[in-house]
Amino acid sequence: MSLDHPTALIADDEPLLREELTRLLAEAWPALEIVAQARNGREAVEMFEALQPDICFLDVHMPGVSGVEAARQIGRRAHLVFVTAFDQYALKAFEHGVLDYLVKPVEPARLADTVSRLQERLGAALPAQATEALLQQLAQHLQQRGTRPSDGPLRWIRASVGPSLRLIPVDEIDFLRSDEKYTLIAWRGDGGQPAEALIRTPLKELLVQLDASQFAQVHRSVVVNLKAVSHVTRGLNETADIHLKGRREVLPVSRSYLHLFKQM
Template sequence: MSPDATAMIVDDEPLLREHLQTHLARLWPALRVVAQARNGREAVELFEREAPQVVFLDVHMPGMNGIEAGRAIAGRALTVFVTAYEQYAVQAFEQGAVDYLVKPFEPGRLEATVSRLQQRLAAEPGAAADPAEAGRLDAVLERVARQLRVQATGAPWLQWIKASVGSTLRLIPVDQVAYLRSDEKYTLVAWTGGEALIRKPIRELVDELDPSCFVQVHRSVIVNLRQVEQVTRGPNETADLHLVGRPETLPVSRSYLHLFRQM
């Protein structure tokens, strides 16, 4: 017997909200949809008032998008991301979201999602998410939210990095950069022509670099995926990256290991 539960559906398209609710009523009669929201800000407000156990959350919406709303409610509900852009949902799913649906969703795919939600609720009645799991989800949602903000503004990805080498100002082509590594004051830029120190921190650079090539693999390291030769798994869900033509290795912390599961 399927467990009783409450849910909220968030999408800026009324027809899509109705379509999802209709299918949910057929697949999960014991699920009660207590709220529908048109955007992220409304979703957060309704969530605080209704406290649903399950949230179906569209990624792309005007104003506060679904990723930003997901960060606001992370850890307090079982979240299913709904998007036409699968890569965003996959990142969130791997880090703690219960599931994702790609528009237009197939009824069979939704049925599998419903089954997964029911299993989670039956196993953990009254519990939304593990705190550690919520923390991992929040970290990946923060990165995805930055990517979406850059895309929304139309800002181009960084093409050159300015660095002082001795008394010379160098313009380093971003596509030649192997990795960037920060300490407390500086960021080391390692590229095919050498190394240089800059003052811009990792947290700013990660917003400006094309995420299809550059990914953060540690709180202090960004790597160019095109420069990765192999990945060596380590203990406690960590790994080391070996780069093309370079002797050094780079650490991958457990929060970022999912990026290399398919490599």
């Protein structure tokens, strides 16, 4: 291990997320060399055995061998950082301080804190019993809950905007609209300004993952965030139009969904 030239491995089943974390690490820790990128836990273990990096960034939930299972095989031979989306149980477990974690979408300030701790820990041995016990506890928890990151509603959506990957918080989405083979995501971007992106996931697949108390289908091709609704105007033939806060778009409400706004 070289304290001047540390090395790391990143494991995530999403290529764009691997690239985004690589970019953020290059900014936060220029001396760190990313020597491998794995698509799953099995690849992570194989690459670790071949390259012996100092640090492993492991997505908790990956198909096949999970990040936690991979970490158990790597053990004390590397400093471990888990990357997780929702799992509050895991976050509480990591608070013991033996292992570190990052929450998706990764924020530069949080990553800077993690980098600072890793720089302090390089060259120091991890407490074996505490680490192994925690990893076993996390692995058992994942087995009980299955491979899904969370049983709750969707909290963020990945979308490519130009050359960049955007991780859009669901709470910031105003509406979603089916657009041929794509789904248009309309949300509040930087500074609260209206922004849009297209993703390949069909609207019907997203709908079942959204919080039904917050998002409502108002047309066969439109789902709206009820918190973004300014007012509703009634039209002819038992239809209506939705006006949004701070946006010019007017969304149609078809007859089948008009009952949602009877009290508005």
